[in-house]
Amino acid sequence: MQFLMMLEAWLIWLLPVSAAFLVPGLIKLSRRVGELFSVAVVAVSALLTFTLIPRVWGGKSLTVDFAWISLPGGGSVRLGILLDPLSVIMALIATGIGTLIMLYSIGYMSHEEGVGRYFFFMTLFIGGMVLLVTSSNLLGLYIGWEIVGVCSYALIGYYVNRREAREAAIKAFVTTRIGDVLLLASILITFASFNTLEFSELRKVIEDGAAAGHVEMGLLLLILLLAFGGAMGKSAQFPLHVWLPDAMEGPTPVSALIHAATMVKAGVYLVARYSFTIVPFEHFTTAQLSGWYTVIATIGGFTALFAASMGLVSNDIKRVIAYSTISQLALMFTALGIGTAMGWFGGVFHVVSHSIFKALLFLAAGAVIHHLGTNNIDAMGGLRRTMPITFYTSMVGVLALSGIPPFNGFFSKDIILGALLENGVWLPLLFVASASILTVVYSFRWLSKVFLGEPRHHSESHGHAEAPRTMTTPLIILAALTLTGLPPFEEYLYHYIGIHEEVEVPAITYTLSAGVVASGLAIAYVFYIKRLWSPESARQGPILARIHALLVNRYYIDTAYKLVFVDGFTKLSSIVRREVEEKVIDGINYAAARGFQRLVEAIRYIQTGSSNLNISGVAIGLIILLLILLVRLSGLA
C-alpha cells in the first residue's frame, strides 16, 4: 500500500503518459477541448511535482517501488520512483516549462491540420521525460529514455510532407540510438556485474566491492564511460552532435521542448545522477575516477567551443539557437566533469537556467517564424517595432545566454567558471572561456539580424504584428523567470540540494566573466550593433573565407557521416547481397539442385521400362544380396 501513499509521485509521469492516449480522440471531438486537456494534464503534473519539493528539501530522498519483472532464479526488476532534489528539479523543469510550451503550441499550431498526433506525442514526451528522471533504477530510466527518443522522432518528422523533416527525424532517432546502444550495454554490464539495477543498491554494492577489492576500477570505468556514451548521443555532444541542428525541422515548440525541457537534458541528468547517487564524491574521490571525469570535461569543453563556432555563421533563426544548445550542454558537462561538489552544483544550476532562457529564445523565434513564415535571418530585421513583446523578451533571453547580470545565465556560468578556476582544469577552462566569448557574439548577431536595423522582408502588416496571447504569455513568464538566478534563489537552490560543502566563487572569477563578456560584446558591437566593419568584407580574405566555408558546412562532419555510415553501409549491403547472398549462397543451392538433376538424368536411363533390362537388374541385385549373405554366414561359421 506504499504505492498508494505516494500516489502523487507516480502520477507525475503516469498522468501525462496515460492521458496522452486520450488526446487524439478528444481533439477529434473538439479541437479546443483536446488541446486544453493536454495543457491541463501537464499543468497538473507540474503542480504535483511542485508539492514534492518540501519532501526532498535539503537533500532528503525517498524511494517507492514494487517488484515488476520476475527473473529466473527468483530475482526481480523493480519499477519505482526515486524522489530526491535532482529528480524533482528535473521533473519540475520537464513539466513546468513543458506546460508553457504546450500553452504556446495552441497558438502556434492553430493553422495546422492533424494536431491530434502533435499533442499526443508532446504529452507523451513530457511523461516519458518525467519517467526518465524519476525512475529509481536504470531500466526504468532507459524506458523513459527511449520513449523520449520515439517522441522526438515523431515530432521532428511532424511535417511529413517535407523531405528534410523526414530525414532529420530518422537521423535524430538513429544517431541517438547509437548512443543508446552504449547506454544499454553499460546498464546490462552493470546488471551482470552487480546483479541489481537500483541506484541506491548500486552505490552500496560498488562501494563495498571497491573497499573489499571485488570491484575492479577498470570495469567501473568501462561502465561509466559507456553510460557517458549514451549521454553524448542524447545530449548531442561531439561526435554524436549531428542530429540536433537538423532536428530544427520540427515545429518550433517541439524544438523548445527538446532543447529546454526534455530530451537533451537527459544526458546531463544521467551524468549528474551517476556522480550524485551511484559514484558520489563523498565515497569515490575524483582521483579514483579521474579517467571518467577527464573524458567528460574534455569532450564537454571541446564541444562547447566547436558548436559555438558553427553558431556564428548559421543563417537559420532556429539553428543558431540549436548550436547554442549544444554548446551550453557541453558547458554543463564540463562542469560535471570537474568532479567536485561546486562543479556539480554549477552544472545542475546551469541546467535550470538554460531551460528557462532557451525555452524563451525558441518560443520567441517561433513567434517570429509564425509571423514571417521564414527561418532565414537575412530576410528579417526591424522587428523591434512591430513585435515589441517578442523583442524585449528575446533581449532578456540573449542577455541571460550571454551571461550578463542580473539574469540567471550569469550566476550559473559564474559558478562553473569559478569551479574550473579553483580546480585548475585548464584545458576545459580555455575552451569554455573562448566558447563564452563566441556565445556573446552569436547571440547579439542573432538579436541584431532579427530585430534591429531596417526590415529586409515584405510583410503585409506594417503596424502591430505581435503574436497571439497564448504565445506571448509564456514569453513574458519565461522572461520573468530568468531573474531566478539572483542571490536569494541561488541560495535556495543550494540549500534545496543540500550540498555539504561551501560554494564560494573566487573573486578572480568575476574578472574572468567580465573579461569574457566585454570581449564578446566588443566584437558584437563592431560587427553587428554599430556595423563598423561588415562580416562580409571580413571574410574576403582567403583564410577567413575558407574558415567560413568550413563552419557553414559544419566541418564536413555530416557529409562524412552520410557518406560512410548511410550511403557506404547501404552500398556495402547491396554489394554483399549481389555478390554473396545471390551468387554464392543462393548459387550453392542452385548448384546442388542442378547437380542432383544431372545425377537423376544420368541414372534415369535405368528406368527405361524395357523389361529385359529391368529383370536383369533385379537378377543382378539379387545375386549381390545372396553373395553378401553367404559371406556373412560363412564368416559367422
Place this chain on the structure above:
Amino acid sequence: MVGRWLEVNMEIQTLSPLILSIALPLGFSPIVALFGRLLHPRSAGVFATSILFFPMLFGFLLYPAINSGAVVEERLSWIPELGLTFTLRLDQLSYPFYLLITLVGFLSTFYSLRYMEHEKGLGSYYSLTMMFITGMIGVVLSTNLFLFYIFWELMLIPSYFLIAYWGTGNARIIGFKYFAMTHVGAISLLAGIVWLNSLYGSVELDVLRLILEGGSPAMLGIATLIFIGAAVKMALFPLHTWLPDAHAEAPTPISVLLSGVMIKTGVYAYARIIGGLMPAAFQQALPVVLPLSVVTVFWGGMMALVQTDIKRILAYSSISQIGYMVFGLSVQSSIGLTGGLLHVVTHGLAKSLLFMAAGSIMHSAGERDITKLGGLMRPMWFTASVFLIGGLSIAGTPPLAGFFSEWMIFAGGFQANIMSYTILAILGTALTLGYYLKAFMYIFTRGEPRAAIKESPISMAAPMAILAVVIILAGITTPPITGIINMAVAKQ
C-alpha cells in the same frame, strides 16, 4: 476469482484439451474443404476460424494451471507393439509456443476471411491452413521424437501447397525450393532421431533425458544432425535462403504463420532437444553457434536494408531476429535463455502484426514495392500506426514488448561474459531501427498524400488492433508469461 479460475481449469482438463486442440482442426479440415466446395466458399473460412478459436481458448484456460507449475498431460495408447504411446504434454516450455501458435493461427485465419476473399479454391485453402496449424501445435506438444517428426512433416506438406498454389510471383518454383530445402533439414533431423533410437532404443523425451544425463560419445554427431534440422527451419545463416522467397511470396496470412510462428518451431526443437537433452553437446557447439547467430543478426539486417519489396524486408528481418533468439538460447545464462524464449513470443506477435500490415497495404494500394509506395500516412493512419508499433517493438524500443525480451538476451550475454558479441548484438538493434524507419518513410510519409486509397476493412484491422494492444500491454505487464518461462528455464 482465482478459485473460480482453477475450478474452470479443472473442468477443462477433463475435456482433454490437448487432444482436442489437435483433433478438432485435423478432424474438421476435410469437412471445411467440403464446405468450401458444396456451400459458399466464405462459409469454409468462417467454419475454420471458429474451429481454430478453441485451441486458443484452451490455451487461455490452461494458463492458471501452467502458471502454478503444473504440467498438463494426456495419453492414448497408440502402437503398443512398438511401445509407442500417443502422449501430449503441455509444460512451461511448450506453453509460450502453444499460445503463440494458437493465437496467431486464429487471428491470421480471421484475417484471411477478407484478405483471401477473391481467391479460388478457398475450401482447400482453409483446410490446408488448419492442417498446417495442427502440425505446429503437434510439434510443441509431442513427448516422443517419433511423433515430433510426424508433426514436423505435417507442418511442411500443407504449407508447401499453400505457397505453391496461392502464392505470388514464381510460386511453384519457390514452393518447391521451400519444400526441398526444409525437407533436407527434416531428413537431417530424422537421421538424428534414428541414430538416437538405434543407440538407446527409445524416442521418448523423458527416457532419453535420463539416459543422456550421463553423456554419450555420439552426442556431438547427433546434436549436429538435429541442430541442422532445426537451423534450416529457423533459417539460420547460411541455411536461410529458402525463407525470403517463401515468406515473401506466400499469401499474406500464410506469411504471418510462417514468419510469426513456424520458424519458431525450429527454436523449440533447439531448446527442447539440444538444450534439454544434450547440454554437454550444446556447450561444445557454442563456439560455432554464437558467431553464427551474430552473423545472422547482421546478415538479415543488411539484406533487409537493401530490399525494396515490403514483404521481403519483413522476411529478412525475421532471419535477423532468429539470430537474437539463438543468441539468447546459446549464451548459457538463465536470463539469456528466458530472454530468448520470450523473444520467440514478442517477435512472433510483432512480426505477425507487420505482415498483416503489409497485407493491408497491398490490399489497399495494390503495390508492394516500397519505392513505388508513399503518401499512405493520411489515408491509412491505422496501418501506419500499427506498422510503426511492430517495427519499433522488434527494434527493441521500450515500453513495447520486444524490448523486454531483448534486454534479457543482452543481459544474459554480459552475464556469460561474452562482451564483444553482446555489444555487436545490441548494435544490431540500431540497424533494425534503421531499416524499419526507412521502410516506414518510403511507405507512409514520403510523397504526396494519396487520398483515393482506403483503409483496410474492419475484419482485417481487428486482428492487427488486437496484436498491437497485446504488444503494448505485454511491454508493461511482462510478468505473466515471464513467470512461466522462468519455470521452464529452471527445469532445463
